[in-house]
Amino acid sequence: MTVLQKNISKIQCLDLNRQHESIKSEIFTAFEEVYDQTAFSGGSFVENFEKDFAGFCRTRFAVGVNNGTSALHLALLALGIGPGDEVIVPANTFIATAWAVTYAGATPVFVDCREDTWQIDAEKINEKITTKTKAVIGVHLYGQPFDVAAVSQTCESNGLYLIEDAAQAHGALYKKQAVGGFGEMGCFSFYPGKNLGAYGEGGGITTNNEEYYTHLLSLRNHGCVVRYYHDEVGYNMRMGGLEGASLRIKLKYLPSWNNRRREIAKLYQEQINNPKIKMQFQPSWADSVYHLFVICTEDRMDLQRYLNEHNIHPGFHYPVSCHLQKAYSTLNYQQGDMPHAEYLASHCISLPMYAEMTEEEVSRVIEVLNLY
Numbered sequence: 001m002t003v004l005q006k007n008i009s010k011i012q013c014l015d016l017n018r019q020h021e022s023i024k025s026e027i028f029t030a031f032e033e034v035y036d037q038t039a040f041s042g043g044s045f046v047e048n049f050e051k052d053f054a055g056f057c058r059t060r061f062a063v064g065v066n067n068g069t070s071a072l073h074l075a076l077l078a079l080g081i082g083p084g085d086e087v088i089v090p091a092n093t094f095i096a097t098a099w100a101v102t103y104a105g106a107t108p109v110f111v112d113c114r115e116d117t118w119q120i121d122a123e124k125i126n127e128k129i130t131t132k133t134k135a136v137i138g139v140h141l142y143g144q145p146f147d148v149a150a151v152s153q154t155c156e157s158n159g160l161y162l163i164e165d166a167a168q169a170h171g172a173l174y175k176k177q178a179v180g181g182f183g184e185m186g187c188f189s190f191y192p193g194k195n196l197g198a199y200g201e202g203g204g205i206t207t208n209n210e211e212y213y214t215h216l217l218s219l220r221n222h223g224c225v226v227r228y229y230h231d232e233v234g235y236n237m238r239m240g241g242l243e244g245a246s247l248r249i250k251l252k253y254l255p256s257w258n259n260r261r262r263e264i265a266k267l268y269q270e271q272i273n274n275p276k277i278k279m280q281f282q283p284s285w286a287d288s289v290y291h292l293f294v295i296c297t298e299d300r301m302d303l304q305r306y307l308n309e310h311n312i313h314p315g316f317h318y319p320v321s322c323h324l325q326k327a328y329s330t331l332n333y334q335q336g337d338m339p340h341a342e343y344l345a346s347h348c349i350s351l352p353m354y355a356e357m358t359e360e361e362v363s364r365v366i367e368v369l370n371l372y
Contacts, residue, residue, distance in 0.1 A: 011352050011361050013315035014193055018356035019257075023249060027199065030245040039241040042221075046244035050204070052251055056171070057180035059206040061213040064239030065220050068167040068189025071203035072100030072137070074237065075185040078215045079135060079161050081106050086132040088160075090120040091323045092341035093139045096189075097165050098322050101137070107331070109133070110323040112338040116281035118142075118294075121340075122150035126158075135161035140169035140179050142317075143195065143261075143291035144280065148174045148182045163187065167203075170196040171258045173287035180206040190247055195261070195291050196254050198243040260355040261290040264362055268293055268351065271366045276303075292317055293353040300349045303372065310368045315350040 020027070030045075039045055046064045054062035065071050081087060083105040089097050092113040101108040111124040120138050136155055138146045148164075155162045162183035166172070170188060172179045180186030190202030207213055218225055223234025265288070269279060278296040282288065294317060297303050307314055321341040323333035335342065352365055 009311070011312045011357075011365065013313055013350055013352050014354050015356065016192060016197075016354075019354070022356070023253065026249050027246055030249055031242055034241045034245050037241075041240055042238045043241050043244075045241040045248070046239045049239075049244040049248040049251070052248055053204060054206060056251060056254075057178050057186065057206045059181040059186070060208045061206065061210070063205045063207075063213065063216045063220065064244060065203045065205065065237045066239060067201045068187060068191065068203040069096040069099055069103075070220075070235070070237040071167075071187035071189070071205045072097065072163070072165060073103045074216055074219045074235070075163050075187050075205055075212075076100055076104040076106065076135070077219055078212045079163075079184060081134050081161075084132065085134040086130060087134060088125055088128050088136045089322070090137075090139050090141070090341070091321045091338040092118060092120075092318075092344055093141060093165065093322060094167070094318060095322055095325060095327075096167070097137055097139055098328070106134070107132075108322075108328070110321075110331075110333065110338060113141075113340050113344070115340045117144070117147070117283060117286075118280050118340070118344055119144065119146035120151065122147055122154055125151065125154050129158050129160070133158070133160060135163055135184075137163045137165050138183070139165040139167075140172055142280065142288070142294055143169050143172055144282065144288035145169065145172050145174035145179050145286045147283070147285075148179075152182065166206075167191075168194065168291035169289060170194065171254055172289045175285045176287070181208060184209065185212060190243065195258060195289055196247060196250055199246040200240065200243050202239055202243040202247060204239075257355040258289040261353060262288070264353060264355075264357055265290045265293055267362055267366065272369050274370050274372060276372060277369065290353055293351045294344075294348050295351060296344065296347040297349065298347065300347055303349060306372055307368065310364075312352065312365055312368060314352070317348070317350050319345055321345045 050062040085106040087101040091110040098108040164186040167189035186206040188204040190198040220237040223232040
């Protein structure tokens with residue numbers, strides 16, 4: 001009997017229950033400690049996680065905040081970016097990358113991705129630089145690092161800041177160095193579905209610059225360092241104690257979880273043999289953590305239907321490119337402006353990918369796809 005013929009239960013794109021069950025007792029013990037100390041907003045549990053996460057990313061500092069979008073927003077504010085400024089962002093990303101620019105009062109300027117890696121195209125950045133351009137946000141999309149050297153060189157040549165959007169790339173390596181420490185700041189999301197996800201919302205910012213670090217501590221806490229003395233307009237964007245406690249526990253397991261994702265990805269890459277399916281190119285310098293395993297096919301709705309018939313349930317990331325979102329219609333981008341990003345938006349589909357997938361489940365996905 002083949003894997004295809006076996007009666008295997010539903011395979012979800014992501015299943016958080018399995019991970020939770022494996023560490024449930026540790027998590028609940030930590031939560032009890034938070035309750036005992038009533039350290040629900042900031043406090044020692046967040047501070048301990050920040051120290052551990054900075055060490056994990058090989059940066060001097062890490063600042064916990066309430067979500068990944070806020071991380072990007074505060075990073076821009078710490079750089080002094082605001083009204084009248086422009087920030088270059090990839091069109092192929094989750095919308096939060098662009099939201100942060102808008103929240104800061106600046107204008108997002110979209111550029112296309114590369115056809116092979118699906119990451120921001122460094123050559124396209126030069127075409128969009130103006131006297132108003134202040135920064136570039138590069139996204140380590142799907143857990144794979146973008147070409148940091150190429151983008152950094154463009155930024156340095158033009159006096160621009162580089163911010164890493166590492167929301168999907170906790171533990172990813174660029175030329176064997178952890179992401180999050182290449183730009184002025186690295187911004188992470190700890191949304192529950194991420195490789196490192198909180199029990200609730202969460203985000204973080206890494207940096208090697210003490211001035212940025214100190215400013216971020218103020219910005220996330222109503223613009224004050226001394227309580228009730230507000231030196232600037234700040235925000236209520238602190239990380240909660242329960243989130244900090246849960247993330248610190250999960251961080252211990254993240255390397256093994258990431259390695260399991262890499263194992264699954266390798267099986268997909270080596271054993272899926274179907275000319276109807278195109279995969280993301282993996283440069284030798286990129287060591288992805290495969291937050292998502294995205295493929296392209298000409299008729300993704302038909303592929304989704306076929307997979308669903310075999311009890312496999314893929315996901316979609318992201319069906320509309322940022323530059324064509326209605327919210328940014330005033331920027332006057334048109335269909336065809338970013339052909340590679342637009343192609344991905346209409347052709348990509350995300351395969352099941354999480355560390356707790358069984359060998360049988362992985363084999364089933366592979367066999368079903370090869371018979372499509």
